Amino acid sequence: MYNPHSFHIPVMGTGFTIDTPLRVARYGIASVMSVDDNLMEKVREYYCGVYHETYVPILKDEPDSRARRITEYLNFVQHIVGLQIQALRASHFEPGTEITEYFELLDDASPLKLEYMRMLDVRDTEKRFAAQHHLRAQVVAGAIDVNILTKLDRENYKAGIKLPREDADGMAALRGFANSNASSSVVFSAGLNPYLYSYVEKFPDFFVDAQNQIKKKITLKVSDFRSAYVQAKIFAKKGVWVSEYRIESGLNCGGHVFPTEGYLLGPVLQEFKDKRKKFTDELFEIYAKALREKKNISFPEPPLFRITVQGGIGTSNENRFLLKYFEVDGTGWGTPFLLVPEATGVDPDTLEKLAHVKEGDIFLSNTSPLGVPIYNLRNSTSEAVRKKRIASGRPGAPCTNGFMAFNTEFSKIPICTGSVAYQKKKIEALRELNLSPEEFEKQYTQIVDKACVCHDLGDGVLVKYGIPYRKIEAAPAVCPGPNLVYFSKIHTLKEMIDHIYGRANILNTAVSRPNFFINELKLYVRYLKNRVSQARPQVTKREAGYCIEFYKNLIEGIEYYKKLSNHFIEETEQYRERFLEDLELIREELERFAASYQVVFCAEAQLV
DSSP: OOOEEEEEEEEOOTTTTTTTTHHHHHTOOOEEEOOOHHHHHHHHHHHHHHHHHOOOOOOOTTTTTHHHHHHHHHHHHHHHHHHHHHHHHHHHSSSHHHHHHHHTTTTTTHHHHHHHHHHHHOHHHHHHHHHHHHHHHHOOOOOOOEEEEEOOOOOEETEEEEOOGGHHHHHHHHHHHHHHOSSSSOOOSSOOHHHHHGGGGOOOSSSSOSSSSOEEEEEEEESSHHHHHHHHHHHHHOOOOOOEEEESSSSSSSOOOOOOOOOOOOHHHHHHHHHHHHHHHHHHHHHHHHHHHHHOOSSOOOOEEEEEESSSSSSSHHHHHHHHHHHHSSSEEOOOGOTTTTOOOOHHHHHHHHOOHHHHHHEESSSOSOOOOOOETOOOHHHHHHHHHTTTTSSSSSSOOOOTOOSSSSOOOOBBBHHHHHHHHHHHHHTTTTHHHHHHHHHHHHHTOOOOOOHHHHHOOOOOOOHHHHTOOOOOOOOGGGGGGGGGSOOOOHHHHHHTTTSOOOTTTTTTTHHHHHHHHHHHHHHHHHHHHHOOOOOOOOOOHHHHHHHHHHHHHHHHHHHHHHGTTSOOOHHHHHHHHHHHHHHHHHHHHHHHHHHHOOGGGOOO
């Protein structure tokens, strides 16, 4: 589980990291790709031309095409990265060469970087050559992982007949990964999927071998400890070990958000830290029993696993604090890398807009047909096209992928709520209800808010490389986290990595940036306020109970952070004072809000 870098680049959208491994894996940087097989096929065709490889298309109507496309793309990426690593190892240790860049990009405190620096000081030619030979042997590629959004497991149809469960989107994606040559991880995000988790057992590579090695690993993206434990226990009972728990802020992240009930990132990380040994021992007992019964394999010690964290990290001090105090094994930096063309697939127009983002430009929207809030950019091309369609009287988008086609309100075969087909029928049905103008407008807006997220989030990379796609108008969407406002220009890969490791500071000096724990807390307060506002005027007892628990967890989180500030040893006294002042102001805001909505926070028993 060796990682040259202490950070990784998480999955972003469907297209922003689809080719990131081809760009950064040779420098030892791990990244995560989506499993949009349509996009993978187009990008594979493009890169086959770039690298002069033979391209044999896999047509959509061919048997098991989704799984086979994913397998073929992963094998292709693995092959090209392997060639890149060979070329890098063969290059000379001279300024500007790739092997020099490989080591220069490493954290200055990493053992490998220190070994490289010692080599530079060696004057004896023979000893210097030996040191370089040893360094070449240490060069490894960054992990080439894939992300499966567990909620996107649409069952498929052919000629109106439902196909077997194994042909559902999520299961086909898992099969595509499992059948590939990749020795990496599948990241399961968005919660538990029993069908998908059971399907893992069908593939031997997910089980430990006789040498206690796992070729294909499981990573769980979670927002709290309980979720991690419940899901890991399910896998342990199957004899499958979870190799990484990727903790993500429920709100201070990009893409779809999955808020906790007010459990803040700091207390969540503390729980992982405090319970890590007990957590490991309990899971290993379950896992070892299942492994003996299923595979007749026994090991005295549990396999290794990592705990990583991502969401809103913005400074090298924050990065180091997470690594040192919470003892996590790595961090994820997503949104800032949207400003790094060397690493991500963002089209020029969107890139320029991202580089000039201001407060309020990024908002939590209801755009996703998944029914889960998703961050959006107000002036994205996708938003402009969506509004243009509404203005023309034809809201909705052509449904080309269908990954979010789950609605059966108007048809036996599910359709997407962001599609023209659905929105036309839904609006027609709405007109027949004879609602008041205000209520009609409210429900109409809820309908047309939905957009073609699965296609639009992949358009950017197609536009960037000039890849045609079914003659459909390109409408790139982007889903950056709110942390982007603190970064204000386009950067090189070196500049971004230097920032992460504290060798440079690329933050927007025109914007005052609080600690990222404070930023997340503010987002949760805003979320609670919106939740209460949406629940009124009639608040159910259940909703009130949720809000009360949410409020209580936020208050407890604030008290936790007050104590945590004593451990900000790398920060100035002024920084710590501001942190405590921010906490107090937010607490006062919360208390005023609760006092003004006593029907929710103080009279639960009187609610229906």
